[in-house]
Amino acid sequence: MLPWVVAINTFREAVRDRVLYNLVFFALLMIAAAVMVGQISIGIERLVIVNLGLSSISIFGLVMAIFIGVGLVHKEMEKRTLYSLLSKPIRRWEFLAGKYAGLLLTLLLNTALMTVGLLAAILYVSHKFVRADFGVLVAVYFILLKLALATALALLFSCFSTPMLSTVYTLGIYIAGIFAADIRMLGQMSASRMVGGLMTLAYYLLPNFHNFDMIAAAAHGTRIPYSLVLWNTAYAAAYIAVALLAAAATFSRRNLK
Amino acid sequence: MPGRAIEVEGLTKDYLVGFWRKRPCRALNALTFHVEQGEVFGFLGPNGAGKTTTLKLLMGLIFPTSGTARILDRPIEDVQMHRNIGYLPEQPYFYDYLTGRELLDYFARFFGYGPRERRERVARFLQLVGLGAAGDVQLRKYSKGMLQRIGIAQAILHDPQVVFFDEPMSGLDPVGRREARDIILELKRQGRTIFFSTHILSDAEMLCDRVAVLVGGELQGVGSPEQIVSIQVQGMEVLVELPDGRALPAGWSARATRTGRRYRIEVSERELYAALDELRSREARILSVAQLKPTLEDYFLRLVGRGEASTHAAAEVPEK
Amino acid sequence: MSQAGITRGILGPLLAIPVLFGALYPLQRRIDRQEQTVQQQKEELLLRSGPLLKKLSLGYEPLLADIYWTRAVQYYGGKRRDQDPNLELLDTLLDVTVTLDPQLVVAYKFGAIFLAEPSPQGAARPDLAVRLVRRGIAANPDEWRFWADLGFTYYWYLQDYTNATDAYLQGSKHPKAPLWMKTMAARIAAEGASREVSRALWSQIFEATQDPIIRRNAAEHLDSLAAQEDIDQLEKFAAKYASRTGHFPRSMGELVAAGLLRSIPLDPAGHAYVLGPEGKAHLDSSSPIKLDILKPRAHPQ
Numbered sequence: 001m002l003p004w005v006v007a008i009n010t011f012r013e014a015v016r017d018r019v020l021y022n023l024v025f026f027a028l029l030m031i032a033a034a035v036m037v038g039q040i041s042i043g044i045e046r047l048v049i050v051n052l053g054l055s056s057i058s059i060f061g062l063v064m065a066i067f068i069g070v071g072l073v074h075k076e077m078e079k080r081t082l083y084s085l086l087s088k089p090i091r092r093w094e095f096l097a098g099k100y101a102g103l104l105l106t107l108l109l110n111t112a113l114m115t116v117g118l119l120a121a122i123l124y125v126s127h128k129f130v131r132a133d134f135g136v137l138v139a140v141y142f143i144l145l146k147l148a149l150a151t152a153l154a155l156l157f158s159c160f161s162t163p164m165l166s167t168v169y170t171l172g173i174y175i176a177g178i179f180a181a182d183i184r185m186l187g188q189m190s191a192s193r194m195v196g197g198l199m200t201l202a203y204y205l206l207p208n209f210h211n212f213d214m215i216a217a218a219a220h221g222t223r224i225p226y227s228l229v230l231w232n233t234a235y236a237a238a239y240i241a242v243a244l245l246a247a248a249a250t251f252s253r254r255n256l257k
Numbered sequence: 258m259p260g261r262a263i264e265v266e267g268l269t270k271d272y273l274v275g276f277w278r279k280r281p282c283r284a285l286n287a288l289t290f291h292v293e294q295g296e297v298f299g300f301l302g303p304n305g306a307g308k309t310t311t312l313k314l315l316m317g318l319i320f321p322t323s324g325t326a327r328i329l330d331r332p333i334e335d336v337q338m339h340r341n342i343g344y345l346p347e348q349p350y351f352y353d354y355l356t357g358r359e360l361l362d363y364f365a366r367f368f369g370y371g372p373r374e375r376r377e378r379v380a381r382f383l384q385l386v387g388l389g390a391a392g393d394v395q396l397r398k399y400s401k402g403m404l405q406r407i408g409i410a411q412a413i414l415h416d417p418q419v420v421f422f423d424e425p426m427s428g429l430d431p432v433g434r435r436e437a438r439d440i441i442l443e444l445k446r447q448g449r450t451i452f453f454s455t456h457i458l459s460d461a462e463m464l465c466d467r468v469a470v471l472v473g474g475e476l477q478g479v480g481s482p483e484q485i486v487s488i489q490v491q492g493m494e495v496l497v498e499l500p501d502g503r504a505l506p507a508g509w510s511a512r513a514t515r516t517g518r519r520y521r522i523e524v525s526e527r528e529l530y531a532a533l534d535e536l537r538s539r540e541a542r543i544l545s546v547a548q549l550k551p552t553l554e555d556y557f558l559r560l561v562g563r564g565e566a567s568t569h570a571a572a573e574v575p576e577k
Numbered sequence: 578m579s580q581a582g583i584t585r586g587i588l589g590p591l592l593a594i595p596v597l598f599g600a601l602y603p604l605q606r607r608i609d610r611q612e613q614t615v616q617q618q619k620e621e622l623l624l625r626s627g628p629l630l631k632k633l634s635l636g637y638e639p640l641l642a643d644i645y646w647t648r649a650v651q652y653y654g655g656k657r658r659d660q661d662p663n664l665e666l667l668d669t670l671l672d673v674t675v676t677l678d679p680q681l682v683v684a685y686k687f688g689a690i691f692l693a694e695p696s697p698q699g700a701a702r703p704d705l706a707v708r709l710v711r712r713g714i715a716a717n718p719d720e721w722r723f724w725a726d727l728g729f730t731y732y733w734y735l736q737d738y739t740n741a742t743d744a745y746l747q748g749s750k751h752p753k754a755p756l757w758m759k760t761m762a763a764r765i766a767a768e769g770a771s772r773e774v775s776r777a778l779w780s781q782i783f784e785a786t787q788d789p790i791i792r793r794n795a796a797e798h799l800d801s802l803a804a805q806e807d808i809d810q811l812e813k814f815a816a817k818y819a820s821r822t823g824h825f826p827r828s829m830g831e832l833v834a835a836g837l838l839r840s841i842p843l844d845p846a847g848h849a850y851v852l853g854p855e856g857k858a859h860l861d862s863s864s865p866i867k868l869d870i871l872k873p874r875a876h877p878q
Binding site: 002005009012013016017079080081082083084085086087088089090091253255256 | 316320336339352368
């Protein structure tokens, strides 16, 4: 399983690059919040902790996904480590799959540890778990879907663009994906049918990152239906497949410098 | 049926250069040659001749504009064929967060060895390239020479049939170069084919069964080193040191060059012993006596000089 | 350079660093003090538009909502502490908060009271309170308590008993609503304002929240209601005394002596009630209870 070999090595690189130190910062943040939230807003401690914790997990994860993602392939091309690697019996797509899986593994571990920290903070302020806290785990799952998709896009750009431009592209698409619903609405409000059609097309073409936004639901304990989980997983998987296939296609005929 | 190790047919590579309007620049023009199994084949040329381009094409790192190539009778697109080849890139760079041992272990995993065999191979090849003590040091702390050594190790640890080295001696001190030469000879003794590119001609002369000379993307010639240059002994070269107060015989100054107390004198083979007697009578210290024959270097410089003269207005390299 | 030389070389900068850091402290204080005089004039929220902020949140609305809620609470607390009656920005802060998180129940509850409360306890804008609570109702159809908040605002601050009755009636229709909602509707329809209704409603508010500011405010009102009740009762006793003896009692002690009281009564804050001339009872001047909060101004400032 060659992609797995590459994945483990990618994971090892992230760990040795001390990427996981961000967990320390997150831990401090959660501790400070758990201790101080009592002074700020009584009665909504759990709400604030969940909002803060999930938002942080999302932001930290996104930063990691994008900043490491845009370098995944570019760094190996730039540093020529790819030369010796591709002379081994490994196909180019296997290499890409491995880099993707490696970063995903890192994100998974990072998010899992943060979630444990968040649950600990919730326990601290609420002194017990309630059924609504399961929603927190569901929200984390949605965050992971979001991160997986963002990573796939960053990887795609990494195959042919410099890290700085790739960051701009990936962030740009992410933000567009958040506003996608508004874009479509704007189109519908426009007088021109063509503009409306164009905006609707954009809505279906863009990765709808707003789908994965479950922080409010988890905070207020709203139940998230399982069908929504299923459809969003399918959507994310499909879009990720598109991005990875595009990456493989771009990369397979690329002349390395 | 022993086929050819490497077969290259009409391999051409164009690059697009320029910022706005890209023009094609031909880096390699219709390269055609072959390498037999068990040969040590040298690929010579000055910097920028296209040697690395050729190697990258063979490794599948870049794609030819036209032409084909086969290694071990498999097309270069065949990734499985990579099981039987090894590659040392020029100025190798590896994952600097790994140790030497971890790097070799990582690459060894691509060949499906079991854990015990992997461990054994890694240890053996670390030892072979003289990195036995540095196996657990991170690659970021390796010197250039050490990186070269680990590069050689990763190229051969899976016992490939054909080995490709791009400038194998680069970055090595004289001891290292000797060790590298020994490795190449040992690989040859094991029946493997070695293809290496270099611009150090003495290495090529010493090691290669056959060489190809590449200049400006064009193949200038393929053959044994002797075939490339004519073995015309054109005389002898004598290096002497004269004590103070002594001078060369008059009339010799035409074919002598002087540096301080040392002189380099050219004599014909017939006149050698007479000249030596003459020098002995003047209490000269004979430093060396060597054959003057055109070397690969001369052939080379001539080629390059010719090549340059056709594009720039440069001075002609004088014929010996 | 020798080892000693290197050490000496670093020593200089090494010592300079804490000194410079130390200098930052007084400089910053100077700047802060100066800023206060400049900043006092402008009290602004850079972004007043809830919808705009919602768009800019990029999916982190709940967190921003919490931040704005915190700001609203601190704004209110700061104003009370500084005894500044100007609570203009409270509505905007609460508006942004609930735009970002329409389900932040406590924000609506806070606004229902403190937007409507007369100065200096609140912004004296019961109309804004009504607007806020109606938003809460629209966004949270399951939260029947908002109808109670709406009804209360109409009842207490606007003295609009028709709308108050309607609100309680609407709320009582909700399957989870308790019986007292319907009772309250009926009583307000029948009597308008009454002390029992007021006390019941303020108790509801006290019980229904954990927010300390709201609870303290409700407790104050309950204390004042109780005190007012006591005072009315004491004046009745004084009148009874007068009808018996022909003159008004001059102190509480006389009432006790006359057997009308068992002991000198204390107000909910523990201070003794004082008997004034003409049989009027009032609070001790040192008592923290304020009776004037029982008289809300119905007209917006």
